[in-house]
Amino acid sequence: MKDITINTPLQKSVIHCGEGAFEKYAAELKVRQLFIVTDSNVFAWYRHDIWRAFGDNVPVHIIPAGETSKTVRNLTEILKAMLDSGMNRDCTVVAFGGGVVGDIAGLAASLYMRGVRLVQIPTTLLAQVDSSVGGKTAVDFGGVKNVIGTFYQPEEVIADPCFLSTLPEREIRCGLGEIIKYGALNARILTLLKSNINNLKSTEFLQEIIYQCIKHKAEIVAEDEHDNKGLRKTLNLGHTTGHALELYYRKKSHGEFVLIGMYYELYIAEKLNTCPQNYANSLRNLIKAVIKRIPAYEDVATAADLAKYDKKNSGLDITLIVPESEGKCAEIKLSAEQYTQMLEECALVLKGQA
Ligand code: NAD
Ligand code: GLY
Numbered sequence: 001m002k003d004i005t006i007n008t009p010l011q012k013s014v015i016h017c018g019e020g021a022f023e024k025y026a027a028e029l030k031v032r033q034l035f036i037v038t039d040s041n042v043f044a045w046y047r048h049d050i051w052r053a054f055g056d057n058v059p060v061h062i063i064p065a066g067e068t069s070k071t072v073r074n075l076t077e078i079l080k081a082m083l084d085s086g087m088n089r090d091c092t093v094v095a096f097g098g099g100v101v102g103d104i105a106g107l108a109a110s111l112y113m114r115g116v117r118l119v120q121i122p123t124t125l126l127a128q129v130d131s132s133v134g135g136k137t138a139v140d141f142g143g144v145k146n147v148i149g150t151f152y153q154p155e156e157v158i159a160d161p162c163f164l165s166t167l168p169e170r171e172i173r174c175g176l177g178e179i180i181k182y183g184a185l186n187a188r189i190l191t192l193l194k195s196n197i198n199n200l201k202s203t204e205f206l207q208e209i210i211y212q213c214i215k216h217k218a219e220i221v222a223e224d225e226h227d228n229k230g231l232r233k234t235l236n237l238g239h240t241t242g243h244a245l246e247l248y249y250r251k252k253s254h255g256e257f258v259l260i261g262m263y264y265e266l267y268i269a270e271k272l273n274t275c276p277q278n279y280a281n282s283l284r285n286l287i288k289a290v291i292k293r294i295p296a297y298e299d300v301a302t303a304a305d306l307a308k309y310d311k312k313n314s315g316l317d318i319t320l321i322v323p324e325s326e327g328k329c330a331e332i333k334l335s336a337e338q339y340t341q342m343l344e345e346c347a348l349v350l351k352g353q354a
Pocket of ligand 2: 130131133134136227232233235236
């Protein structure tokens with residue numbers, strides 16, 4: 001078990017990661033006034049663990065599982081339930097679940113009585129390597145992802161791999177989506193990924209890579225907590241296209257769309273001579289080790305239109321973060337027309353390969 005600490009001006013955030021972290025650190029929370037937020041799947045799997053750790057009288061608010069739960073309506077229901085349960089300013093919100101629970105419960109914690117303590121207990125691979133760390137909270141609104149949100153650091157994150165054994169195969173793929181993104185940002189993580197390409201889902205590999213990804217993210221967040229110095233937006237590699245496709249097609253999950261977005265954006269980066277072919281090929285190999293067939297979207301142009309809402313954009317241009325060389329990425333800006341045209345070209349190439 002290892003700890004990683006992020007010191008930001010307003011809050012220290014400690015991430016306990018590794019086996020045994022839940023057993024040890026959940027017990028320490030029991031003395032506080034707690035409010036647990038979870039989802040229907042996670043509650044079905046882990047209700048006994050929740051009751052054992054926090055007592056069977058602890059208030060538990062359950063949202064329906066899935067991305068469509070990241071709504072303003074569910075947010076206000078959480079706040080209402082907190083009020084009805086008599087939560088005061090000393091209470092602690094515990095987000096027990098994947099990134100959906102983490103994002104909405106984090107937002108509720110940041111709003112209730114102008115902010116109460118927050119602990120993240122991520123139960124998906126994606127949430128352990130990414131969403132539970134760094135304090136971004138959000139709900140989707142008006143057809144746009146994560147458009148209402150705050151920066152609000154969790155006091156603690158308890159990232160214990162004990163929860164990963166019940167994850168469906170697809171959710172492991174989603175977590176690997178964000179992990180491969182880290183590989184494109186960090187040479188050490190890339191080496192680990194390449195040398196385990198046939199072994200990406202093994203427990204030993206996941207334990208090591210979770211720690212390495214959290215460490216990378218923690219360093220970035222410590223430097224650029226509020227995403228306004230140009231550093232934190234690198235964590236959004238693959239996400240401009242990934243988010244647009246996610247909103248439009250909805251059939252896959254966030255982490256899978258990150259990989260598909262990365263694949264389409266690699267095509268653009270190679271075309272614009274930002275990313276050399278050899279390096280692009282090595283990243284494509286990793287992506288294909290997780291998603292065998294990248295979809296050749298027919299109406300990618302309509303989906304691409306949604307990229308105009310991306311928070312990295314300025315003016316009318318579309319901003320992409322793309323791999324440049326090992327451990328280095330670049331920011332590129334394209335007109336909406338150029339962006340759409342290149343995505344269409346990539347879809348045509350993929351169609352030809354099918
Ligand atoms: P999720 O929370 O929907 O979880 C995926 C599925 O796994 C759900 O059906 C859930 O019920 C189930 N599940 C969770 N834990 C389980 C377990 N241990 N065993 C069995 N089933 C389990 O999705 P996610 O992939 O964890 O998170 C995606 C969300 O995270 C997106 O909304 C995305 O925007 C957000 N995100 C936020 C950040 C951030 O920095 N805040 C970063 C990346 C992603
Ligand atoms: N997942 C992107 C960020 O936390 O900034």
